[in-house]
Amino acid sequence: MRNQDNKPVAAVLFDLDGTLLDTAPDLGAALNHVCHLHQRPAVPAERFTPYASHGSRGLLNLVFADDIAASQEQLLPQLRQQFLSYYHDNIATHTRPYDGIAELLAALQEADIKVAIVTNKPIALTHRLLPHYPEFAHIEVVVGGDTLPVAKPSPEPLLHAAEQLGVHAHSCLYVGDAERDIQAGVNAGMATVLAAYGYISDEDQPQRWGADYTIETPQQLLRILSVADALTQSL
Numbered sequence: 553m554r555n556q557d558n559k560p561v562a563a564v565l566f567d568l569d570g571t572l573l574d575t576a577p578d579l580g581a582a583l584n585h586v587c588h589l590h591q592r593p594a595v596p597a598e599r600f601t602p603y604a605s606h607g608s609r610g611l612l613n614l615v616f617a618d619d620i621a622a623s624q625e626q627l628l629p630q631l632r633q634q635f636l637s638y639y640h641d642n643i644a645t646h647t648r649p650y651d652g653i654a655e656l657l658a659a660l661q662e663a664d665i666k667v668a669i670v671t672n673k674p675i676a677l678t679h680r681l682l683p684h685y686p687e688f689a690h691i692e693v694v695v696g697g698d699t700l701p702v703a704k705p706s707p708e709p710l711l712h713a714a715e716q717l718g719v720h721a722h723s724c725l726y727v728g729d730a731e732r733d734i735q736a737g738v739n740a741g742m743a744t745v746l747a748a749y750g751y752i753s754d755e756d757q758p759q760r761w762g763a764d765y766t767i768e769t770p771q772q773l774l775r776i777l778s779v780a781d782a783l784t785q786s787l
């Protein structure tokens with residue numbers, strides 16, 4: 553694949569939740585822990601999974617939106633602390649890379665395409681989570697939601713990752729499953745790929761997000777890279 557300047561892609565930047573890792577089961581368990589503490593019924597997976605890319609606040613809002621609003625946000629820090637404390641202690645119980653991610657990352661490595669992770673997950677939790685998965689061991693550039701003063705949809709975290717990788721933003725591809733991911737990629741001047749296998753809810757209208765490409769499986773990313781033919785033979 554070539555970018556607007558007809559240059560090959562030098563780096564692929566990935567969102568984490570809903571793109572590389574299926575984190576929803578552990579995030580949902582944290583939500584249900586908070587529900588239990590507050591005597592609320594547990595939320596089924598089909599209800600929380602589409603919101604798993606929206607962070608602790610997005611998930612807590614599924615149950616506690618009215619309470620948070622009625623308390624004028626006073627309740628949020630307590631709920632968030634309860635959520636994050638449980639998640640910290642149970643971060644990699646059910647979380648797994650999506651099928652094909654290990655092969656995709658290996659193929660990119662073989663093709664000398666650099667890779668980084670740009671997530672809105674707090675960086676301390678990200679660094680706690682990633683070592684559970686050996687397929688990410690070679691990824692040195694990881695930008696979290698609080699690495700900089702601003703998070704996605706700001707382009708800054710993506711530009712920071714490109715700088716760390718030593719590549720121009722225009723030669724990067726950003727892959728993510730949420731509107732803020734596509735906005736951040738567009739704002740950063742990167743080509744954008746919507747991971748349609750991730751966490752997308754019925755309220756979302758991903759066809760309006762303006763992604764340059766859409767993939768239904770991680771392997772499909774190779775098809776949209778100029779190296780696809782050579783690499784897919786090695787898969």
Ligand SMILES: O=C(O)COP(=O)(O)O
Pocket residue numbers: 567568569570604605606607608670671672673674697730
């Ligand atoms: O934890 C979040 O806020 C979302 O994380 P993500 O950016 O990797 O989807």
